[in-house]
Amino acid sequence: MKQLELFPEAPDPRSPLSVTWNLWHGCTRVSAGCKNCYMYRKDEAVGRDPSVVEKTAGFDLPARRLRSGKYRGMYKVPSGSVIYTCFSSDFFHKEADPWREEAWDIIRDRDDCRFFMITKRPERIREALPVDWDDGWDHVTIAVTCENQTMADLRLPVYLALPMKHYEVMIEPMLSGVDLRPYLATGKIESISVGGESGPDARLCDYSWVLDVHGQCVEYDVGFYYHQTGARLLKDGKVYKIARPLQHAQAKKAGLDRTSN
Ligand code: SF4
DSSP states (O other): OOOSOOOOSSSOOOOOOOOEEOEEEEEOOOOGGGOOOOOHHHHHTTTTHHHHHHHEOOTTTGGOOOOSSTTTBSSOOTTTEEEESSSOOOOOOOGGGHHHHHHHHHHHTTTTSSEEEESSGGGGGHSSSSOOOOTHHHEEEEEEEEHHHHHHHHHHHHHHHHHHSEEEEEEEEEEEEOHHHHTTTTTTEEEEEEOOOOOOOOOOEHHHHHHHHHHHHHTTTTTEEEOOSSSSEETTEEEEEEHHHHHHHHHHHHTTBBOOE
């Protein structure tokens, strides 16, 4: 008698993960927001040249499968994971052009996960998209970051003209007040994240700038996330020095985060 297959495929019991995927390492500064780049600080401390862009040993991380054990053959990064890319480089850096097509192949294959990347180079995105990108891939968010008004006015018109399924903007490190109304008015932007600068040479972030962008997001019903206070915050006429472990928690305590209605 034929065995009844009640559960022909065991569901993957492993929980989705939040994963950092650094495909390549190294970058070159493009604007004021790069001045105190964390990656530069770390590399220079160990005598490594941070301006040399190199493919990493973890380049194929999302494509790797388990070779033994109960879940042999399944992906090491479980289905449903959120994969944050390129925290020690820029996904659209020109030096990474030879490797990007292979990276897109991996991302295309893992449409069971979400991919999130942040760039300061929106002017390079169009030429660096895969041929079958069309109007974007649902599981990929390319966010652009602008640290001040000048960069917002330079980068956002280019960014918002690109074909995307998701548009997200970061203002981090926040170095000035920013009027985003012309860009929010397009109705394309899903959320704005703001944050101050970390590290020993952190520049001041004025809390009134944060509140102003929050007000703009309320006005246009756009998501808002106060990601971190940064190390030096000006609030009510006083400069607060905030230790690294407290910067995220203090920002959350401000109670400004919102999703769109
Ligand atoms: S783009 Fe990012 S990784 Fe590259 S130098 Fe600037 S801050 Fe550093």
